[in-house]
Every structure is written in structure tokens, then in C-alpha cells.
Amino acid sequence: MSRVLNDSAPVNETTRTRVEDAVRSLRYVPHGAARSLITRRTSTFGVILPDLYGEFFSEVIRGLDEAAREHGYHLLVSSAHSDLAEVESAMRAMRGRVDGLAIMSPDLIAGGAAIKGPENLPIVLVNCDIKHSALDSVSVDNVGGAQSIVAHLISHGHRRIAIINGPERNCDARERLRGYRAALQDAGLAVAAELELPGTFTEDSGYDAARSLLKVRKPATAIFAANDSMAIGAIAALTEAGLAVPEDVAVAGFDDIPIGRYLTPSLSSVSVPASDIGSRAIACLVHATEHKNHHVRRHELVATQLAIRNTCGPHDYPRRQGAAASRSSLNAPTPIEAVP
Amino acid sequence: MSRVLNDSAPVNETTRTRVEDAVRSLRYVPHGAARSLITRRTSTFGVILPDLYGEFFSEVIRGLDEAAREHGYHLLVSSAHSDLAEVESAMRAMRGRVDGLAIMSPDLIAGGAAIKGPENLPIVLVNCDIKHSALDSVSVDNVGGAQSIVAHLISHGHRRIAIINGPERNCDARERLRGYRAALQDAGLAVAAELELPGTFTEDSGYDAARSLLKVRKPATAIFAANDSMAIGAIAALTEAGLAVPEDVAVAGFDDIPIGRYLTPSLSSVSVPASDIGSRAIACLVHATEHKNHHVRRHELVATQLAIRNTCGPHDYPRRQGAAASRSSLNAPTPIEAVP
DNA sequence: GGGGCGGATGTAAACGTTTTCACGGCCAAA
């Protein structure tokens, strides 16, 4: 009987034990779908992912997962959705199976604008471009992160700083470009078109971009790559061309992938707390379901941190903390510096 | 009407369009739970994960996810389950929400033996210890992989080869130890207790193990670490002690984590096709559901590959393929060699 | 012209829960 299982009503002690015995002997387990049908809640949040999720997304998923478990929810994942139609089809498939939806789709053009829940299903946009007023959102502070690290390069004395950009339609890439430009303007430096190179977030595209950058008349003394993979490719191209990093050209990336600290020289980058993104997305959904989706929408921006290492030059920049005593360069993660 | 949506019966063209119009105008979306209830299928597989899933597990999940999508299934994940009680509680929570279950729990002691589905729910054990006859299983060929790479070290002329082992209760660790011993015995070498060091799969434990190994009277000339993290820690301890890798001591790991190829010297290891594990687990579940769980059980072993790089010594071992022309050491993954 | 048949559609049962309602005791208060 449901009353003993859920403590939903007072029940006599003798019948309680009688029911419990029966439950045990029949190996009875309540049926989730049937319960969801009448209860109108599933204790499950849906997650819609882009095609290829690498390190970053799997960290986000971990954050989602941990926070979901903490709040007593499960996760129903559905991946490989690059365009709006696919996302909508996935949303349709999840109707009646989830209490809320986290959509991660950084490549979606104006994705948030067109997304519409079937009824009043709570939806949180994770790392999507549009701050859609009807939907919650959690995003990385790409602008701030890019701006900080470019400012850091500027503080090293660099005046000609190039950027290797990400895909045009990717919102992260667009925002990092904005941050780059903002940092230049803050320092009174001109934005030069020949120093803004296209890229596709792949190592190869970083390599190609750096090579084409070497052909510019007045070469840059520093390169900001919009992600770490491209930074790694760029460094390969530079060293191949006989240039030393960071002595001849400084390099900085974005994402702070784990590999970065093991490279020689170790890669300066912008660290984004990926799992925090996931947990904050879940927090949004929990809050939304508690208010039956009648709540004021939130647009959260999670702060990045500078991960200053060796590819951006000697450490004349004031450090927040001294270098930790370490056993070897191999397993000595560079201390991370908070963005001011 | 369900007939037009599912094409389950012939329906007149005019009524079909009439229904379709209504569906569109009412923004109607079928309710998953209700459908599952009557259909007795959910198009969803459950995945039960251990607490902290790193690189390896997130790759497995990707494999699961891709294969599931390919077969028209979703994934319901539930993590943080280190003991049997927790796993069973998770299984209970999934009753009626999934058509099958993939359980990954390498730390479970004899886990498979006690696991029992509520009804006849298809279950596949992923990387668990016991080959339980009533349940399908997909596991890494830890024994074969360890045996291969230790044999490789032996082929380099090493006679005293140490192992840094993983946690006692971890089945991967136990099997890798077995493979290590088998390789030694195949080569007529004695198994020495002082060369088998405990570890916990962490970088620190590898560091500690290598340090204690240096105190042995007749030190080893090669170290096989049961995973890459410990290998990295061990290398740190060796270089700190003034020993050169691989000249003084050769080192090999297991897992082939991406960082390995970026280290200097790059880390020799055993590559396990993590995402294949996931897709084969899904294949098992699909096969099981198609046969209503009345099928002969499978116990699949996925083969590993040797990833021979620089920490195990000069390449006098016959290579299957020549070194690929590469731009730089940074982005030149060492070609992977198939296990014979 | 009637019976049978097949295509199209309406109807009702079923899935396994939760929740609401009603009922029967029982005790306290009037």
C-alpha cells in the first residue's frame, strides 16, 4: 500500500509490518512510470548536449550529476543536437519524463530565442548565446575571462596582440573576441583586423593561424588563442618556425585543460569552473520547479580565473600567492590566480 | 489519436490531416510516462556509475551515449554508488523507468554475484569483477594488456621489473597484477614480493611507491605502474632522485590518458578503447531486450593496445609501423601498436 | 436482396500508482 511506503497517512503498526513483509517477500518495487503519471513529477532532469562533448562538457555533466543527486534528481541525457530542430525533437521525446531541462548548445544561432517548452517546463540554457528573458541561463563569463588574460598580456608590455578566434557561430568564441577587443581598447590599443585570425577550436586550426600570422609585416609579440587546443597548435607552429615561447612570442589560451600544465612551457590560460556551471544549472531548475516555473528568471554568469603559467612570459606581474614548493615540474600545478 | 502518430493502423487521409492540424495547433506532445506505462517499454537504459568518474568513465559514457542514440534509446544516469546497498537502491529507483541497466562499479567486491534484477530486467556489468553467469558483462582485458606491456619491457632486456599496484579491492588492479605476474612467468622470471608495491591509483601513491622502491637492495630497472597517474608520480620521484627515465629506469603505465603523450619523455602505456566499452555494453542491452532477456549470456573482453612511447626505453623492439612524419613533438601522437 | 468482408473510426479496458472519498469503529462531549 502506498501509505506505508510514503508515510502519507497514519497507519496501524500491525498492518504496516504486514505490508512490509509482503513487499519483501514479493520483491515488490514500485513502478516509476506509473508513479510519475499520477504524481506529475519524475524526479528527473533532462540534459541536452551537443555532438562531441570533450573534457569541458564532461566536467559540466559531472557538476550536473552531483548537484542533481544532492537534490534527489536523476539525469536523463540526450546528445548530438546541433540545430534547433534536433533540440526540439529531443525536447519532445523528454516530455513527461523530466521535471526540467538543461540545454547546452553553444553552437546554436540565437538558439534560446526560439526554444519553447511544451507546457511550462522549467528550462535552463547552459552556455548558450541569448539571454532569453523567458528562460533561465547559466553561462561562462567569456568576455571577462578573455579581457583579463589579454590585459595580463598587456601588463607584460605587449602592444601587438593577436587573437586566434573560434568558429563564427559559436557564442563562446564571439564573446571571447569581444573580451579581447575590450581589453585592447581599455589599454588604448588599436584593434587591427590583420591580428584577428579565424580558427575552429582545433589544434590544426591554431597551427594554421599561427603560420599565417608569421607572414604579417609587423608580427605580433603575443597571441591569445580562444581555446587551449588552438594555443597548443599555435605553439607548435611557432617553435617549428624557430621562435621561442614565451621569449619571442607569448601565448595564452582559454579553458585551462589539464594537459596545459604538463606542457613545457606550461600553458597560461583562463580556467573555467566547469562543474560549477553544472551545479548552478541544477540549482536553477530546482528553484524553478519549487516555484512551478513562476519565478523571476535568472541569468547567471560564472566567473573565470586566470591560470598564469609560463607561455605568457616571465612573472613580473604581481602574484597573489608565491610559488608552492613542489616535487617536480611534472606534478606541480601552477597556483591559480583569482580574477581581480 | 495514436493511430496517426504511430502509423499503427490504416487511417483515412482527411482525418489524418485533421488530427495533425489539431496536434499542431494545441502544441500537443505525447506524455512519456503514460506511454511507458501501457507499452511496458521506456526507450531508456539506466547507467549506474561510481563516485568519481574521471577521464576514463566519461569516455565510456560517451560510448554508451552514442550507441544508445544510434539504437533509439536515452540514458538515465545515476552516480555515486560505491557499495552494494547503494547500487541496489539506485536499481530500485530505476524500476519502471528503464528497459535495461549498465552497471559500472569496479570497486565492488564480488558485486556481480549479489546483483539481482527486480524482474527480468536486462543488466550488463561494465568493468566489474565477477563473470556472473546470469548477467552479461563487458570488461577490459586487463590481464592481457598488463601482460603485453610487461612482456614489452622484458623484450627491452629488463630482468627486474617492479609493479606499482592499484587498490586491493579494485578488480582492474587485481587483474593487472595477474597479467604482470603472468608475463614474468612466461619469461621464466621470478615473482619477487619486494617488487610488488601497493598503490591507490593516485599520482601521490605512485610517487611514494617509487621512493620506497629506491630503497630496495637490488633496485628494479623497470617499473610497471597499474595506471598512468601512478606512473607520472613515479617518474617524478625517479627524476627527483637523479635517475633518468628511461635510461636508468624504464617506466610504463596503463590507461593511455591523453596527457601521457605530452609528457617529456612521453609515457608508454596500454591504451584501452573506453568508448568501445560503452557501445558494446549498449549492444548487449539491445540484444537482451530484443530477446526479452532470454538469451545466452555474453562475457565480452575488449582488447587493449600497446601505446609504446619513450619512457620504456629506446625502440629496439620491432615496430609495426614507422614513425609518422610530424610537425612537432607537441602534437605528434605516437602511433599505437596492436597487441599481437 | 442478403450475407460477408474489409476499411475506417468510436469506445472501453488496461497499465500501476496516488489521492480522494466514504465508511466503520471508537471515544469524548453534550
Added chain:
DNA sequence: TTTGGCCGTGAAAACGTTTACATCCGCCCC
């Protein structure tokens, strides 16, 4: 003694689908 409320329990409705069944109509064939 009657009335009202409370506790415990059984019965029934509801959730939103699918499926099996029944109905109806038009048609062909005997």
C-alpha cells in the same frame, strides 16, 4: 443515548496513453 470528530482502512477515481474490440458503412459476390 445521541452526536460529532478522529483514526484506520477499503474502494474508486484519476493520470494519459495504447490496444483490443465493437460498430458502421460501402462494396462485392453469391
